[in-house]
Amino acid sequence: MASSKAYIASVGFTPIGDHWEKSLTDLAVEAARGALAPLGKKAPDQIIVGNMFSSMGAGQEHLGSLVASALGLSGTTAYKVEAACASGGSAFNVAYNLVKSGAIDSALVVGVEKMRDLEPEEVSQALAMAESAEYTQFVGATFAALNGLLARYYMEQHGVSRDELSSIPVLDHSNAVTAGHAQFRKAITPEVVSRSSMIADPLRLFDCAPVGDGAAATLIVNDGANVASKHRVEILGGKIATNEFSIYEREDMLDFKATKEAFKAAMGQAGLAPGKLSLVEVHDAFSVVGALSLEAMGFSKKGMGSKDAKAGRYSPGGELPINTFGGLKARGHPVGATGMYQIAEAYLQLTGQAGKNQVPGAKYAATQNIGGVDSTSAVHVFGGAA
């Protein structure tokens, strides 16, 4: 069990949206098949499923054995990893560490979420499970409400305007126009955001990631796996970190400590200076969360995340392109699958397969996947494409 290099050998994913005709298992299998292709008929050493609320979304738990069996791979070690919206990134991190350590040589990671079978209020309840049952749900607060509280505080502390806050959703929608798997392939203006319906003042509908079904998968291998793959990307570093659980328990609500710590550790493992990154996939479940994430990773100064996006720093051709296929707002946010979509997108970019969304000469990429309001953050760094 010698430590070795770990690679993404392949990826697979479904489009994100209303998959009325497909079940949770259908989606997981569709994504997994794409990722498993280089293995042929061989089984991976482990199957790890990232998912947040299949119990509510599909009345289903025990996803490890379920997915293994559906893939015709029963017998394989298989289980689910859950960390709210960071479930996908967290499942990937577990697999990465196992493969890199040499404990196993290959792992299939599948992020999957079925949300659209639920009524809107059931989705609210499911998402609220990311937050304290005893002190957040007890007062009737939804997940969007917590982000509304955060958004007002952010705007008041740093003099951020409505149009500035809209800049990341606008950027996301613009990037998604040419992204085949994105849920919303339509450009919007800041006026569309500021005129959309109020959800949790000051957050409006277009500040918030949509509800959708989807699944994304990767095959992770080391050199011991003997897998021939046309394109592979090295996983250079990865870390899951946590913050004080709820925003009201934190000394500074605007300090995304989990993201800060996870990014620093992952970049340290990669031995990479932040300036070397060609692109970053940022977890902007809400406009304000995107801004605070950019600040926590050090790309923007405090209070400048949205303003920098408005100035074009994060646009295609800008200093550091982000959310190159539309981010959470426009590509979509099937919660437990989101981290895996980010990673699949980084893989496409680094292997030159991003089509019209290609960042020219992309060499290094990072993905940041949050659970709760930065209660958990899973960051990974990729490079060395071959």
Added chain:
Amino acid sequence: MTIQYWRQRDRYYRLVGSACSECGAEFFPPVYRCKKCGSEKITDKEMPQTGKVLTYTRLHEPLPGFEAQAPFYLAVITLDNGTRVLSQIVDSPDESVKTGARVRAIVRRARVDGESGQIVYGYKFCTV
């Protein structure tokens, strides 16, 4: 969920949080281990009933069970001992709900009806 409410009644009726016996730091919600000094010598302590609004929102689509109250104000309130609590703000004129507003704790029905038919009570705040 009804048992959860019963178990937490001191927290919900009287804002009982924690105090560290070693360094004196106070916390709400209660803690198992002091987040300042790491001590496990933690005792229950009633939090101050007054504080001010750090940030607020008006929620239009609340969790199931709270529909009859919507839209309502939610706020992160900094209590007078520096701890923070997430709470609804009720019985207050709209124009009084703003960042920095002084508020005090009151006991109100938390939900119109519990899942098993019980009525659940807990803290809310109003502006003063």
